[in-house]
Amino acid sequence: MEVVFKVLYAIVVLAIACALIASVVSVCRSQVDLAETVRRWFKKASPLESVISVRDPNAIYQDGGVVGLVTGSVDQDDGVFVFRQLAETAGFQSKKPFEYGRERYRVLRIGSASGIKVIVTPTGSTSKNAVLEDVVCELVR
Numbered sequence: 660m661e662v663v664f665k666v667l668y669a670i671v672v673l674a675i676a677c678a679l680i681a682s683v684v685s686v687c688r689s690q691v692d693l694a695e696t697v698r699r700w701f702k703k704a705s706p707l708e709s710v711i712s713v714r715d716p717n718a719i720y721q722d723g724g725v726v727g728l729v730t731g732s733v734d735q736d737d738g739v740f741v742f743r744q745l746a747e748t749a750g751f752q753s754k755k756p757f758e759y760g761r762e763r764y765r766v767l768r769i770g771s772a773s774g775i776k777v778i779v780t781p782t783g784s785t786s787k788n789a790v791l792e793d794v795v796c797e798l799v800r
Contacts, residue, residue: 719745720758726751729759730787740764742794746776746787756799764796 714720719727731744742759751757753766770793777786 716760718759719748719751721750721752721755724750726757727789727791730790731792733759738797739767740796740798742796743792745791745794747789748791749789751789751791763799765799767795767797769794 715725715728717729718725719729727745727748727750729742729744730746731742734741734743745751753769756763756765758764769791771791773790773792775786775788776790777784
């Protein structure tokens with residue numbers, strides 16, 4: 660009787676092992692790119708610059724994303740900041756604070772807004788989209 664249990668036990672263990680091997684082979688063939696995986700193991704580590712996120716010094720940010728570019732000067736007078744021109748502001752929400760440099764600002768008023776601004780010079784023309792001019796702001800404390 661003991662021999663029968665040992666044979667049955669060996670058959671069950673063998674069946675489970677075969678099922679596991681078959682499932683691992685199936686996953687490797689259908690979902691895993693083995694050649695690319697091995698290449699990644701031997702690939703050089705990426706440079707530090709591609710790992711560290713650096714902010715654009717001419718961009719304004721809301722919720723961690725770029726929502727505009729500072730294309731004019733920024734003037735300061737008595738705690739009030741005036742951004743002479745902001746471009747590419749289609750995603751900018753004027754009711755929410757924004758970040759520029761290392762500071763957070765709140766919009767007090769916007770002088771003018773235009774969908775597109777074309778600058779024509781003797782050498783050619785350029786255009787800027789979603790342009791805000793004379794944006795008056797204060798620092799958020």
